Amino acid sequence: MHRNAPRPASTNRRALLGTGAAMGIAALSLWPDARLFAQQLGDFIEGPPMPDIAPQQLSKHVWLIYATDGFPTPENRGMMASVIFVVTSAGVVVLDSGSSLQIGQMAIRMIKKVTPLPVVAVFNSHYHGDHWLGNHAFVQAYGQQLPIYALPHTIEQIRGVEGNLWRNLMERWTNQATAGTQVVPPNREAVPGQVLKFGDVTLKLHHYGRAHTPSDLCVEVVEDKVTAVGDIAMTNRIANIDDGSYPGTFKFYAALKAAASDQLWVPGHGEARRDLLATYGAFLAGIWEPCLQAVKDGKTEGEARAMVMKDPRVASRAATMQGFDSNIGKYISLAYLEAEKEAF
Template structure:
């Protein structure tokens, strides 16, 4: 064991993960130490993820549904839906999940409904709970498996976001995702691109900054269904640290107008017909009140009072998971964005 590694029990080392130790600065940054950390992370592997039976959403689209929306040791990082499309040519994955183990579970479950191989993956954005499962799919279907993402998403995963998210998932799950390797997208896609897989057409949508600068939503044209990733969530506010409230409002308006789907599928939560409208009302209730507070030279505390009094927000508070713990942060982010817009 390298001389700079602190004394840890084997169990604790497994829980934390070598990648997380390196990210936290507990392993020296010398090249041979960094290489050791990477080797250990790949050698050690967290436990299998329990099977989750897929549910059918439309003629061609299925979902492996995640009940949880935050990563914990108990759910082993299973916090993001895995959506897949069965075509004559094979299976197309819309976000592969948050770890090697989750991806392996998804492969097992896909095989319960079809014997067709996976032929492509589409990644909605660079947050790792949506793409770290790529590792399992390239293990099973080859390193050349096409993995598509927006160019900015691809660059972000190849850069700091890749290892950052691998380490975060290890830490949040106390090592349950150990063994997961960063497998970045190897293809790019942009707004308006269409892909034909047998009888199924997928159309890509991107309308600027929403949850992140490079969210791609994937319309399954014939099914009148669109997978929206984290642009909208069912009864939960998306993390907006990398995004924009006004951008989300504009994105939702454009997507609804252009896709016109009857079924909207989020990365977190159930697919519903009112998903986009529900999220738009909540975002507007937060941002418009912050913008009005800024224009009236009111402080952030007053902005929060305005937000909480807005019926679009108040009526959703009780049914929105994590609302009480996060509404202060979202008001803060919206207020800062409103200040930038106003000045």
């Protein structure tokens, strides 16, 4: 949807309701429960439906609803992270539920095109909202008792500041297209190394320390040799590593490859690839290794940046990687700061 295109009927209705709401809230400003009224009204208003995205079959049991964009905009309505689902004889298991109520609802429509079986479980890879805000749609459709799994630290973060922070950020980034989405935290603690059976499919849970975040959960579909890796690796997008670690990521990759062996690695952002950990790992190493060497040689951060930008593992991705120009400086700084701690 282009910015100057006619606004959908639901958007016009939202604008009209918003005007009326503003007048009503002003009139009720002296009421002690005015804030509660505003909150309830905000939850009532919903953004427009997410257009359907046909799922792609990756293997016998695994399907992908692919997000082409790496960052949220009003035009893509927050569809920035892929939704993966696994069709088992016992029902459907969803691996990351999307960025909003509307995206989750779209995912449910697409699942129903593939199978009449209900969704029986959801897994959230980590606490960044583009991977779990769709939980709202799944509990809306399948009930509050639907098992939603995540690592304990992820659950803690979503129940805390990260939950409403991500909800508000997504609304702002999409010009309210995700309005109406509620924070629904996971309700089951995932355990690293845990093996779960869903009918004819076995899922194995992997976590090996801090990588993209302190609590990244990778889910291996054992029979298909397919593993959903969340955001620990991305195909052609520079990843947020503000909460993560460069050396931690390399250690995670090594442990995951040792535990799962050859896999089709499916990221939250980008295409599934068998060489994903190798290719994205090489890019990250092209940032990390020059920064670590610069620190050891007593060079400044500016000198480290120049070294990184000349590294062929980084330079070869500069023209094509999503978000490169706007993010590379920040992630060089993060690498340099972590290298200082690592070196000393």
